Amino acid sequence: MSNGTSKKTGLNRRTALKGMGAGALLATGALPGSLGFAQAQSSAPIKIGFQKHATGIGAAYGRWYDATTQAAVKRINDMGGINGRPVEIVIEDDGTDPKRGAEVIEKFANQHEVDVAFGTLFSHVVIGSAPRAGELKLPYFVVSEGHHVASGMLNRYTLQPGITDVKSQVQSMAPFVANNLGKKVTMIFPDFAFGHDHRDFFSAAIEAQGGEVVAKIAVPPAETSFTRYFPQIPRDTDVVYHVMVGPAVLTFVKELGEFFGPSRPEIFGFIDSLEAVDINSPGLEFLEGTYFWEGHPRHAQKDNSEYDTAYRAAVGVDDRGASVSDPKDVSTYAHMFGCWETLNVIKAGMETADYQGPADRAKLIEAVEAMTDMPHSLDHPQGAKLFNGKTHQVFGSQHISKVTDGTLTVEHTASIEDGMYEDEVDYTAQSF
Amino acid sequence: MLHKSKRLLWGMLGVILPLPAFAHPAEQALVLLLPTELYTLGGTLAVLASIILISLVPSSGLAWLYRGFRIGKACDLGRAPFVTSGLATGLFFTLLYVGINGPNDPQSNLLPQVIWTGWWVGLFVLQGVAGDLWRWVNPWSGLCALLFGRDAPVLTYPARLGAWPALCIFILFQVFLLADIAPSDPDRLATIAFLYWLFTFVGMALFGPAIWARNVECFSVLFGLISSLRVVHCAKEMRVGLPGWASFSLAPLDMARALFCLAILVSGSFDGLRETFWWLGQIGINPLAFPGRSAVVWTSGIGLILANIAIICLYAACVQGGIYLARRFGTLAQVPFSIAFRTYAITILPIALGYHFAHYFVSFLVQIQYLVATMADPLARGWNLFGLGGFRVTTGFLNSTEGVKPILLMNVGAVVISHIISIAMTHHLSGRIANTRRDLILIQLLLSVLMIAYTIFGLWLLSTPRGA
Numbered sequence: 001m002s003n004g005t006s007k008k009t010g011l012n013r014r015t016a017l018k019g020m021g022a023g024a025l026l027a028t029g030a031l032p033g034s035l036g037f038a039q040a041q042s043s044a045p046i047k048i049g050f051q052k053h054a055t056g057i058g059a060a061y062g063r064w065y066d067a068t069t070q071a072a073v074k075r076i077n078d079m080g081g082i083n084g085r086p087v088e089i090v091i092e093d094d095g096t097d098p099k100r101g102a103e104v105i106e107k108f109a110n111q112h113e114v115d116v117a118f119g120t121l122f123s124h125v126v127i128g129s130a131p132r133a134g135e136l137k138l139p140y141f142v143v144s145e146g147h148h149v150a151s152g153m154l155n156r157y158t159l160q161p162g163i164t165d166v167k168s169q170v171q172s173m174a175p176f177v178a179n180n181l182g183k184k185v186t187m188i189f190p191d192f193a194f195g196h197d198h199r200d201f202f203s204a205a206i207e208a209q210g211g212e213v214v215a216k217i218a219v220p221p222a223e224t225s226f227t228r229y230f231p232q233i234p235r236d237t238d239v240v241y242h243v244m245v246g247p248a249v250l251t252f253v254k255e256l257g258e259f260f261g262p263s264r265p266e267i268f269g270f271i272d273s274l275e276a277v278d279i280n281s282p283g284l285e286f287l288e289g290t291y292f293w294e295g296h297p298r299h300a301q302k303d304n305s306e307y308d309t310a311y312r313a314a315v316g317v318d319d320r321g322a323s324v325s326d327p328k329d330v331s332t333y334a335h336m337f338g339c340w341e342t343l344n345v346i347k348a349g350m351e352t353a354d355y356q357g358p359a360d361r362a363k364l365i366e367a368v369e370a371m372t373d374m375p376h377s378l379d380h381p382q383g384a385k386l387f388n389g390k391t392h393q394v395f396g397s398q399h400i401s402k403v404t405d406g407t408l409t410v411e412h413t414a415s416i417e418d419g420m421y422e423d424e425v426d427y428t429a430q431s432f
Numbered sequence: 433m434l435h436k437s438k439r440l441l442w443g444m445l446g447v448i449l450p451l452p453a454f455a456h457p458a459e460q461a462l463v464l465l466l467p468t469e470l471y472t473l474g475g476t477l478a479v480l481a482s483i484i485l486i487s488l489v490p491s492s493g494l495a496w497l498y499r500g501f502r503i504g505k506a507c508d509l510g511r512a513p514f515v516t517s518g519l520a521t522g523l524f525f526t527l528l529y530v531g532i533n534g535p536n537d538p539q540s541n542l543l544p545q546v547i548w549t550g551w552w553v554g555l556f557v558l559q560g561v562a563g564d565l566w567r568w569v570n571p572w573s574g575l576c577a578l579l580f581g582r583d584a585p586v587l588t589y590p591a592r593l594g595a596w597p598a599l600c601i602f603i604l605f606q607v608f609l610l611a612d613i614a615p616s617d618p619d620r621l622a623t624i625a626f627l628y629w630l631f632t633f634v635g636m637a638l639f640g641p642a643i644w645a646r647n648v649e650c651f652s653v654l655f656g657l658i659s660s661l662r663v664v665h666c667a668k669e670m671r672v673g674l675p676g677w678a679s680f681s682l683a684p685l686d687m688a689r690a691l692f693c694l695a696i697l698v699s700g701s702f703d704g705l706r707e708t709f710w711w712l713g714q715i716g717i718n719p720l721a722f723p724g725r726s727a728v729v730w731t732s733g734i735g736l737i738l739a740n741i742a743i744i745c746l747y748a749a750c751v752q753g754g755i756y757l758a759r760r761f762g763t764l765a766q767v768p769f770s771i772a773f774r775t776y777a778i779t780i781l782p783i784a785l786g787y788h789f790a791h792y793f794v795s796f797l798v799q800i801q802y803l804v805a806t807m808a809d810p811l812a813r814g815w816n817l818f819g820l821g822g823f824r825v826t827t828g829f830l831n832s833t834e835g836v837k838p839i840l841l842m843n844v845g846a847v848v849i850s851h852i853i854s855i856a857m858t859h860h861l862s863g864r865i866a867n868t869r870r871d872l873i874l875i876q877l878l879l880s881v882l883m884i885a886y887t888i889f890g891l892w893l894l895s896t897p898r899g900a
Contacts, residue, residue: 054539055616057722057900060827063539091537093616097724100613107536124723192718221720222709224464224897246720247460247897254465277458281832328828328835330458 042356045088046081048073048346049108049117051129056096058122060276064332065119065143065339066091071314072340075378082350087343090114098128105129109136115358116346119143119339130154137432139361141346143338145169145295150393152425156432159368159392161385162342163295163335168419170198171205172398173268173293176412178209181266181291182238185211188229188252189243191218198243224248230259239266249273250284257286266291271298271401271408275332278322280406287403291411294399296382298333299408311340311381337382344379345371345387362432369428386416390426395419459794459830460898463840466833468895471841472888475848479887482852483880487873491863498677498860504670513567517574524571524629531622535812538616539802542810547621549799553792559659560785566655572632576641585640595647595688599695602650603740606699610706611732613725653692657682661781661853676782676857683778683861687770690777694743697780700787701889702739706732707898719899728900750878751776758866758874767865775864776879779857783886786850790843790894794830797839801825840894847890851883858883 050069053062073087081087090112094101101120108114116139120126123146130148133140134155142149142160147167149160177185185206189195195218203213214234219226225248233240244252256267267290279287298321300308315336316324323329345368353360353367369389376384385396395416401408486494531543538544558565567573608624609615636644645652660679664672671678685693705711706728709719715731717723725732751773758764801823808820815821829835858876866872 052537054537055614056724063825063827066537066539091535091540093536093538093614095614095616095725097613097726099724099726103614124721190720192721194721221718222713224709246899248464250461251464276827276831277461278828278831281462282834323824323826323828325824326826326828328831329826330828330831 043085045086046083046350046355047088047090047112047114048343049104049112049114050089050091050119051094051101051104051108051117051125052091052119053096053121053125054091054093056094058096058125061121061332061335062093062096064276064336065121067331068315068336068339069119069343071316072343075314076343076347082347083355087347094120094125094129096122096125098124101125101129102132105132105136105138105140109133109138113358114138115350115355115361116141116364118342118346121335123148126158127153130158133157137361139365141342143335143342145335145338150388150391150424152391152427154392156365156392156427156430159365161345161368161371161387161392161394162340163338163394164396164398164419165393166197167201167421168393168395169293169295169398170201171421172414172419173400174202174205174209174211175418176400176414177239177241177268178206178211180412181268183211184214184234184236184238185241186215186217186233186237186239186265187213187241187243188217188219188226188233190221190245192221194245195219195243202241219244221246224251226252226255227259230256233265237265239268242267242269244269244273250277253290254284254286268400269293271295271334275334276330278328278330279403279408288406289403291400291402292408294401294408294410295334296337297399297401297408297410298330299401301410305376305381307376307378307381310378311337315340341374341380341382341385345374348379365432383413384416386420388423390428391423392427458832459836462830462833462836463895464897466837466840466895468840468891471844472891472895475844475891476884476887478848479851479855479884483855483883486856486859489859491860491872494856494860495863497674498680500665500671500673500677502669503664503672504666506669507666511577514574514577516568517570517572518578519574520569521571521575524625528622528626530810531618531625534618534810536618538618540806540812541618542803542806543618543625544616544621545799545803545806547625548616549796549803553788553796554800556655556658557785557789559655560661560781561663563662563664564655564659566652566659570645570652571629572636572649573641573645575633576636580637580641585638585643587638589639589643589647593647594686595653595692597648598650598653599688599692601648602654602692602695603736605650606695606736607733609699610703610736611725611729613729653689654696657689657693657696657778657781658785660778661785674856675853676779679778679781679857680861683776683864684771684774685777687774690774691744693777693780693784694747695740696784697787698736698740698743700784700791701743701893702736704787704791704893705739706735707900708893709897709899711735712899717900719897722900746882747777747780748773750882753878754875757877758871762866762871762874763868764866764871764875772865772875775861776858779854779861782850782853782857783890786846787890789846790890793843793846794839797829798825798827843894844891847894848887851887851890855880855883 052066053059069089073089076082077086090108092104092107094104105117108117117133118141120129120142121144123144126142126144126146127148130140134157138157140158142158143163145163145166147165148154149158150165187199187202189198199216206213214237215232217229217232219229240256269292271292271294300319312318317331317333318324318327320327321331321333323331349364349368353363355364371387371389374380374385374387383397385394387394397416398414398419399410400412402411527543527546531541534541555565614620632644632649635648660682661676663675664670665678712719715728752769755767755769755772802825804820805823805825808817808823809815858879862872862876866875
């Protein structure tokens with residue numbers, strides 16, 4: 001049976017292959033002057049199971065998570081691997097489906113015998129897979145942004161050390177919105193649990209900043225035209241905060257722009273609405289001057305960090321967040337750094353725990369739980385992080401960008417503290 | 433508490449294509465910004481105009497256009513198709529090996545790529561427009577010719593079964609395609625593909641390759657029907673005609689094949705329908721929070737069966753209603769419903785082909801790149817075969833309106849043209865049943881209305897928001 005190593009990525013396939021090939025050569029000591037893997041007690045690779053959304057509604061995102069993962073593994077192997085052993089990625093497609101996700105976790109544990117599982121994006125797949133990972137005692141490093149990790153609904157084997165959660169993100173937006181865009185906010189959100197969460201949490205956060213939500217407009221999920229909802233926006237609204245989702249999201253923003261014309265209130269949303277969309281595409285002119293949350297700024301800034309620059313080069317992404325081989329092929333840049341950073345956390349955790357094999361899985365989790373500060377570096381190109389071992393959730397800075405002359409220009413960077421909240425769980429109190 | 437992740441934002445932008453689905457967030461959002469109502473109106477008017485225009489064409493004129501023009505001599509290829517089929521058998525087993533021993537990621541494994549992208553999408557379309565490729569690349573006929581030659585079959589195929597087994601197996605295949613939670617999983621696909629190959633091989637060994645291919649092997653039946661649409665045919669001589677000209681010799685089909693034609697249409701139509709906000713609303717799923725294929729296994733499977741029944745009833749009602757109108761208000765003599773139904777069924781094939789193309793086109797444009805990229809290194813050993821190691825997959829053409837608009841217009845064109853071809857075929861076949869112009873118009877009146885309605889439905893499918 002194949003080890004299924006994901007030596008393929010459509011984005012940076014060749015370089016990934018070279019990296020893996022070099023890793024193999026290093027493993028055999030064939031490259032002169034290399035860091036080599038020879039000092040390891042075992043030269044067998046560290047196997048990391050990558051639960052990839054190769055098919056299903058997450059496929060476009062799985063593709064970029066894959067590309068970032070390959071680039072991160074190449075870098076780790078080029079630096080000598082983990083504990084002197086090369087890293088091998090084992091890919092299984094979860095179909096962006098929770099039931100299939102749980103099956104994949106079982107395949108990782110029983111068939112591929114991976115050391116850890118990693119990389120899951122969609123919340124419902126995480127929630128469907130995490131219980132099985134816990135039962136199989138397989139460390140499960142997710143990159144989903146879901147609050148389900150820090151909320152306590154999962155288990156000690158599930159961690160999210162490479163990307164902040166949505167609760168933190170929403171909370172950290174409030175100070176900037178209140179102090180710069182306006183105190184009176186109208187929220188427009190889809191009328192189901194996801195939208196309700198945003199409504200409830202952002203309402204509290206903006207009030208804590210001295211602002212108020214002057215209207216809460218719930219839109220039925222199946223709606224595809226929104227003009228009839230806009231008259232409900234009070235005239236004294238300073239900011240429209242929208243969390244509209246779905247295929248009609250561009251229609252929503254366009255109709256909003258047309259409704260208000262030039263004398264509109266400020267408009268604030270999440271870049272997720274525009275992930276993988278070329279914002280300079282004809283027809284999207286109405287985005288000019290609006291604000292977006294960005295986890296990791298898509299467009300390189302004037303004062304771009306050396307780490308972000310190096311990260312872009314490694315993944316194969318240009319200054320506009322698009323593939324270096326096709327400037328139209330825009331990546332899911334705001335989020336995919338999470339794969340890169342998570343793999344570096346796994347590496348650091350395994351090195352601290354002197355990880356040798358599955359018997360050391362608990363030691364690995366304890367090592368990660370003991371982590372706190374993660375400085376801005378090439379290991380963490382998005383920015384510095386603070387890991388909370390009790391909640392298994394990392395906290396980091398957030399960005400608010402304004403579309404200026406077709407470029408997402410960072411207007412504000414929220415501090416780590418802006419996004420922190422009280423612990424809701426202590427996973428370290430759970431037994432292994 | 434924010435138990436829902438912001439990942440929802442992403443997913444809700446995605447579209448799912450049926451099989452080894454490729455979801456892309458931007459494409460559909462950009463489609464919704466285009467003036468799709470105008471495309472639908474224009475397409476529908478084009479179909480309406482074609483109905484009027486074709487009804488004015490004298491039967492003899494259409495018959496002349498459909499007779500097929502000789503353009504060359506017969507092309508006797510001897511045993512070449514058996515040789516290539518034998519090679520295809522070898523390729524098939526190589527693919528099974530790759531499926532089991534290659535990468536687990538379906539985007540990096542040749543087996544799901546060749547089967548779903550190369551064969552189910554690519555070969556299907558080529559079969560309808562280019563030639564009978566399946567005769568050359570099916571993995572049985574060459575091997576059977578080698579092993580069994582002209583030996584008489586061991587068993588006699590029960591004639592009363594006709595092609596009904598093929599129809600049943602095709603619908604089972606559709607259920608697998610639509611309802612299985614991981615139809616692209618290389619291990620699972622290799623197992624199923626091998627079992628089907630074995631089943632077919634044993635059947636051919638026992639009952640004879642030709643009769644098994646004609647009645648049980650559903651893809652031979654499928655591709656046989658679809659390939660009748662192509663414009664160039666080479667039998668006793670090479671002839672060219674309007675699309676579908678060679679299909680007329682098949683009509684009236686036997687009832688199993690007639691229903692097979694409708695099943696092909698339903699497979700493409702229902703696959704599109706079940707992704708829409710409308711369908712998800714019917715089955716109680718929030719279109720902005722699609723829970724995955726495992727949550728819709730039963731609704732997809734049962735929905736497919738019900739869609740087949742509904743389309744069969746609708747089509748039958750239009751045929752029967754046409755006969756009634758032509759008898760009641762015209763001079764049509766008694767025409768058995770079964771004959772009319774089995775005659776007209778062949779005219780469904782162009783629409784089935786058009787829907788297949790439109791449904792998979794976006795997915796194909798992306799997945800074929802993965803196939804090419806994977807050919808460089810099918811076993812993930814770090815190879816660089818065929819110099820393809822540097823090939824990079826891109827979806828950049830789906831990220832802007834400049835890229836999305838021509839793709840949508842091509843799909844609109846495929847749907848509209850396929851209906852026009854079908855209308856012309858229907859008109860021509862009506863000449864077999866009705867003699868006067870009045871009877872001709874009356875007998876196909878309801879079928880024409882159905883064509884217009886189905887055009888609107890097809891164009892709506894291309895532009896309506898999808899959540900699954």
